[in-house]
Amino acid sequence: MTRTEQRPRRDDGGAVENLDRFGTDTSRPGRQSGTDALRDDQPDMWAADPADGGLPGRDRAERNVDDWWLDTAMQAVRAMAATGREFQCYDLVETYGVPDPDHPNRWGALLTRAARENVIVPVGAAQSRRPATTLSLTRTRRGAR
Numbered sequence: 001m002t003r004t005e006q007r008p009r010r011d012d013g014g015a016v017e018n019l020d021r022f023g024t025d026t027s028r029p030g031r032q033s034g035t036d037a038l039r040d041d042q043p044d045m046w047a048a049d050p051a052d053g054g055l056p057g058r059d060r061a062e063r064n065v066d067d068w069w070l071d072t073a074m075q076a077v078r079a080m081a082a083t084g085r086e087f088q089c090y091d092l093v094e095t096y097g098v099p100d101p102d103h104p105n106r107w108g109a110l111l112t113r114a115a116r117e118n119v120i121v122p123v124g125a126a127q128s129r130r131p132a133t134t135l136s137l138t139r140t141r142r143g144a145r
Contacts, residue, residue: 062109066102070110073098077114081143086123088138090130111141118144 062070076096080087089107092098101107114120120141128138 062113065106065109069099069101069106070113073101073110074114074119077110078119081114081120081141081145084143086126086140086142088126088128088140090128090138093130111139115141115144120144 073092076092076098079096080091089111093100101110111120115122121144122139123142124140125137126140128134128136130138
């Protein structure tokens with residue numbers, strides 16, 4: 001059998017006539033790939049949630065952070081940024097003793113706030129030195145001034 005004779009088959013055994021460039025059957029709803037896979041009834045993950053006052057996800061995360069932790073961690077970010085060296089979140093824990101937040105995603109709210117205030121800028125990525133996440137990739141930052 002030549003390659004042109006080999007036709008993809010649907011689950012019911014029939015030949016697939018409508019294939020996109022990835023070989024996905026576009027004639028059946030729910031089988032599309034890529035951006036075509038989004039349906040009208042699927043919520044947009046970047047849209048603001050009216051139940052949370054219309055704030056996008058990052059703003060909600062920043063608003064829900066413990067004030068004491070955020071203030072303590074921001075002081076450490078400002079101090080680390082003033083050194084001018086490249087750093088990652090774990091450096092705040094090692095150098096300044098910043099405790100881990102109640103949820104690891106709170107680090108994102110902290111660093112988003114620091115970037116919005118022009119305290120830091122992202123400069124690259126490096127292997128994490130945090131013992132629990134060794135070998136994972138983490139973003140590195142440096143003071144913006």
